[in-house]
Amino acid sequence: PLKRKNVDFGGGLERIAAAAIDSPDVFKISLLQPIIKKLESLSGKEYATHTASMRVIADHLRAAVFLAVDGCVPSNKEQGYVMRRLLRRAIRYSFDLGIEQNFLEEVVPVIADLYEADFPEVKENREQIIAVLVKEEKAFRQTLRKGLRQMQHYIDDGLTGEELFTLYDTFGFPVELSIEETYKQGIKLSDNWRAEFDARMAEQRQRSKTARKGQFSGGLEGHDPIHLKYHTATHLLGAALRKVLNAPDLQQHGSNITSERLRFDFNHDKLTPKEKQAVEDQVNAWIDADLPVSFAVYPTDEALKMGAIGAFGERYGDKVKVYSIGEGDNIVSFEVCGGPHVEHTGILAEGGKRFKITKEESSSAGIRRIKAVLS
DSSP: OOSSOOOOOOOHHHHHHHHHTTOSOGGGSTTTHHHHHHHHHHHOOOTTTSHHHHHHHHHHHHHHHHHHHTTOOOOSSHHHHHHHHHHHHHHHHHHHTTOOSOOHHHHHHHHHHHHTTTOHHHHHTHHHHHHHHHHHHHHHHHHHHHHHHHHHTTTTTOBOHHHHHHHHHHHOOOHHHHHHHHHHHTOOBOTTHHHHHHHHHHHHHHHHHHHTTTOBTTTBOOOSHHHHHHHHHHHHHHHHHHHHTTOTTOOEEEEEEOSSOEEEEEESOOOOHHHHHHHHHHHHHHHHTTOBEEEEEEEHHHHHHTTOBOOTTOOOOSEEEEEEEEETTEEEEEEEOOOOOOSBGGGGGGGGOOEEEEEEEEEETTEEEEEEEEO
8 A cells, every 4th residue: 555645636837837827728828828818929819719619629739849840741641640630629629719811831930939947849940830839720721711711611510431531632632520520510521420530531542562572671662672672771771861960859750661762751951952962872872881781670669769760650560670880989870670771782773773862842841751762
């Protein structure tokens, strides 16, 4: 038994903070009230009369900021989809406040100001956080009005799973947002909307799966020598990006390797020509250094504590294989990877080949894509 009797009342720090100022409303505390005040200023509306909308926006944007701090970007899968749902619901509620222009660029800095003293990573990544969230807002606002108009067509006849999928696929409405909208507008849902929607989603996933057929271990398609070279080059590219851009938190958000090129997706802003050249030069310098490539198996927790880098959103088992490029005090890459790789980086230069970035472009909001070759 515990020495002292305690009562777990489920309050949480924010409710305790609210009680400390003698308020039943957590949105009156000092970490949330400035966000509410900013929304009042932007909308010309009062919190007292638009409580629900302002609470949703403040809560969701704060959560999205901290997801961005951890390297998450809006997407249609896993953590990225949670982030996208939060942002798009917040944007939808801004319409109820009469805010029809982009507003995240003004609200997100307020959130950053509140938290950067206690969370230095917020300050360090401030500009990237703002850029990621603002880009998602701009993309969604372009289709939000069209999607809301489209929903008006369903008021008389109701909404089916097929139409919910259209709102999701064409207008970017997360299904939860569409369902919430039907309740607000009094639109009837078909009895089997869930089965209809799930069937269309399954068809889409199957198409995506077919398009990705043959990809595994980070997009590696084969074990022949050229694939192994490109696989090792992918690790060198990731390491070079982190070094040149001074971005230790830069993460891989997807990759694909064929016999002709590598493709690497990562979270960052657009690279300048000077940065691209510096990354290219760094990879070639490591190739010329003929660094050894080796691997060891570690318990997953131990590998991560040692600083092993993994792919963003990847789930690992109890043990992982970690590949090192370099040795001693000169390890340039230390990544969780199933392999296989070449035995030393000099192999990538066989036949006079050099590493060359052929394209750098946007893949999605906050995500850049590099294509590169050994030629």
